[in-house]
Amino acid sequence: MEKRVAAVLAACLLLLSVWDCTGRREGAARPPGSPEAAVPPSVEAALGPGLSEKYDGYRLTLEGDLLVITVWMEGTADLAACVRAGLLDRDFWENVRKGAGALAAASRALVDTAGRADLAIRIDLLNDRNHEKILLSLLGDTIIYDAALE
Numbered sequence: 001m002e003k004r005v006a007a008v009l010a011a012c013l014l015l016l017s018v019w020d021c022t023g024r025r026e027g028a029a030r031p032p033g034s035p036e037a038a039v040p041p042s043v044e045a046a047l048g049p050g051l052s053e054k055y056d057g058y059r060l061t062l063e064g065d066l067l068v069i070t071v072w073m074e075g076t077a078d079l080a081a082c083v084r085a086g087l088l089d090r091d092f093w094e095n096v097r098k099g100a101g102a103l104a105a106a107s108r109a110l111v112d113t114a115g116r117a118d119l120a121i122r123i124d125l126l127n128d129r130n131h132e133k134i135l136l137s138l139l140g141d142t143i144i145y146d147a148a149l150e
Contacts, residue, residue, distance in 0.1 A: 037062045042114040047107060056128065067119045069107055072126040080127075080135050080148035093148045096136065100125055104138050 039060045047069065051058040055071040062068070076096065082088040104123050111119055121140060127133035137145040 037064075039067070040114070040116060043067065043111055043116055043119075046110040046114040050106070050110075062119075065119055066122055067107075067111060067116075068122045068124060069103070070124045070126060071103070072128045072131065074128050076125060076135055077127040077129050077133075083148040084150075090149065096125070096148075097143065097146070100136055100138055100143075101141055104141050108140070 039062050044060060047060060048058075051060075051069070051071060056074050057072050059070040060067065061070070079088070079092060079096065083090055083093040100123055104121060107121050107123070111117070111121060122144075123136075123138040124134050125136040127135055133147075134145060135147045136143065
C-alpha cells in the first residue's frame with residue numbers, strides 16, 4: 001500500500017509542477033492560546049521515541065492544560081493539495097486522518113501512563129514545506145480542522 005501511495009504521490013508532484021492546483025491556502029498555524037510551559041519530562045520520555053521514529057519531525061508544547069503534539073512528514077502538503085484539487089481520491093487522505101486518529105489514541109494512553117491524565121491533547125499535522133501551516137488538527141479524537149477537505 002505504501003508503494004502505491006508513493007507512486008501516486010510522485011505522479012501528483014509531476015502534475016503540480018505544471019499546474020498550480022493548490023487553490024486554497026492551508027490553515028494558518030495557531031497563535032499560542034497561553035504562554036507555553038515546559039513539557040513534563042515523563043511526557044517527553046513517553047512520546048518522544050515513537051514520534052521521532054514515525055515522523056520526520058515533531059514538537060511538544062504545553063499551553064496550560066493542553067499538550068500540543070505537532071508532527072510533520074515529507075509529502076503531506078503535496079498529498080493534501082492533490083486531494084483538494086481532485087487529482088487523488090479522498091481515500092488517500094482518509095489514511096492520513098486515520099493515522100492521526102491512531103496517534104491521538106496512542107498519545108492519550110501514553111500520557112495517561114506517564115501520570116498526566118489531566119492534560120487535554122491536540123495533534124497538529126503540519127505542512128512539511130511550511131511549518132507555519134496546519135494541514136490537519138485533532139482535539140482529542142475529534143478532527144477540528146482539515147485543510148484537504150475544507
